[in-house]
Amino acid sequence: MGISIMPDPAYLMTMRDGTIKQINPSTGTRVWTVPGRGSRPQTQTTGETRPVSDTDWTHGCAFCSARYLETPPEKARLIRNGDDWQTLEHVPAERLFDTVAEFRAVPNLFEIVSYNYWHDNYGYVLPAPIAAHKRAYLASDQGRRHVCAVQGAKMRLLGTPAEDIASLEQDQMLCHADGFFGGSHDVVIARRHWVDGARTTTDLASAGTLTPDEHEQYIRLTLHAMENLYTTNRYVRYVAAFQNWLKPAGASFDHLHKQLVAIDEHGANADQVLSRVRENLNFFNECGVNYASYHNLLVAENASAIAFAGFGHRYPAIEIYSKSAKVRPWEHSSEEVRDISDLMHAIHAATGPDVPCNEEWHHVPVDVDVPMPWRINIKWRVSTVAGFEGDTKIYINTISPHEVHESVTKRLYELRAAGAIADIRIADECSGAPNPLKYNPSLW
Numbered sequence: 001m002g003i004s005i006m007p008d009p010a011y012l013m014t015m016r017d018g019t020i021k022q023i024n025p026s027t028g029t030r031v032w033t034v035p036g037r038g039s040r041p042q043t044q045t046t047g048e049t050r051p052v053s054d055t056d057w058t059h060g061c062a063f064c065s066a067r068y069l070e071t072p073p074e075k076a077r078l079i080r081n082g083d084d085w086q087t088l089e090h091v092p093a094e095r096l097f098d099t100v101a102e103f104r105a106v107p108n109l110f111e112i113v114s115y116n117y118w119h120d121n122y123g124y125v126l127p128a129p130i131a132a133h134k135r136a137y138l139a140s141d142q143g144r145r146h147v148c149a150v151q152g153a154k155m156r157l158l159g160t161p162a163e164d165i166a167s168l169e170q171d172q173m174l175c176h177a178d179g180f181f182g183g184s185h186d187v188v189i190a191r192r193h194w195v196d197g198a199r200t201t202t203d204l205a206s207a208g209t210l211t212p213d214e215h216e217q218y219i220r221l222t223l224h225a226m227e228n229l230y231t232t233n234r235y236v237r238y239v240a241a242f243q244n245w246l247k248p249a250g251a252s253f254d255h256l257h258k259q260l261v262a263i264d265e266h267g268a269n270a271d272q273v274l275s276r277v278r279e280n281l282n283f284f285n286e287c288g289v290n291y292a293s294y295h296n297l298l299v300a301e302n303a304s305a306i307a308f309a310g311f312g313h314r315y316p317a318i319e320i321y322s323k324s325a326k327v328r329p330w331e332h333s334s335e336e337v338r339d340i341s342d343l344m345h346a347i348h349a350a351t352g353p354d355v356p357c358n359e360e361w362h363h364v365p366v367d368v369d370v371p372m373p374w375r376i377n378i379k380w381r382v383s384t385v386a387g388f389e390g391d392t393k394i395y396i397n398t399i400s401p402h403e404v405h406e407s408v409t410k411r412l413y414e415l416r417a418a419g420a421i422a423d424i425r426i427a428d429e430c431s432g433a434p435n436p437l438k439y440n441p442s443l444w
């Protein structure tokens, strides 16, 4: 048989005129960076800028701290006493304001995949512990009023006339409440809408403005919510986790939050990647981290995570990988979670709160028999050139991977010197040793 695999596949190729052609190793997406199109991410300025009022701090949006009753009944919250963090599960309605949630996990009011989807298609019903939680929550007057109010708000937003909602008895409202307890689309919400000491409404609290400790807890609660979605619904095959920051990136609120959506498929991306890994178990090392290292794209590293400027993405992207032998995110050790959180936090801090971005988590679907590392892409939603993609399926990305690398690492050095991020290795300080990702058992 002839040579079927090129020793150095052209995922990244610079032409003589400076055009950079990229191919995404996982998806095959073709991307060009054309010279002279400007290399700075465009920051997003919101239309309205005004001082943050006293009411804004607590009531700025439905995710703010005085509006706990506008989200469905809480699944879990993290509270803080100095350096001591504690998880409270299923806080009853009458206790919601007894503590301040640093982060809270709640069901999404409008689920992408609804409780009824699982109920009607699979016969899913609330598992006993969740049914008991629902009964306990609704046993109190305040709990019942809360759920009815949320149900009423949802119906109003869906266009039901107010008089029709008012005519419903409490029991009629509550009979649709299962989705508020056993739904499979969660939101993990941070406490702050604006940074401490914010002067104007543009001083938003992004992931990069949290402290490294706070960011770690944010990741922990997200992992907790992810594990729960898998364990409470046995029909779930994949839980998509993502964070849309600012409206151009698809966020409905400028208030930091992540979303988790359980689905009954792997998703197209996971299936595509799966076929690559079946061909080459070491795919994520060879075509990801090693390749990035040989092309001087490593951005940051610590004991159990590594990040590089991604190639073959429609938007400028930084890819962050767990080096752990564990493939399920929620089975990572405390140190491993801290390490990947530190890199995510550093990349968000280097990106800056003004740049709209998507954070996409990827992990191996629970019913898949080959290992894949936990990995996260952070994509800057800067403007792209339109009009060319439809014909050719070639996308134009205005910032090259090397420009992403340069701007992020420059900022990381400054942030590290200022003590604003954890102590991580940056750029040339990364080890560069081949095959750092230990998901592949052949490397053990």
Ligand SMILES: [Zn+2]
Residues within 6 Å of the ligand: 059, 060, 061, 062, 063, 064, 192, 193, 254, 255
């Ligand atoms: Zn808010």
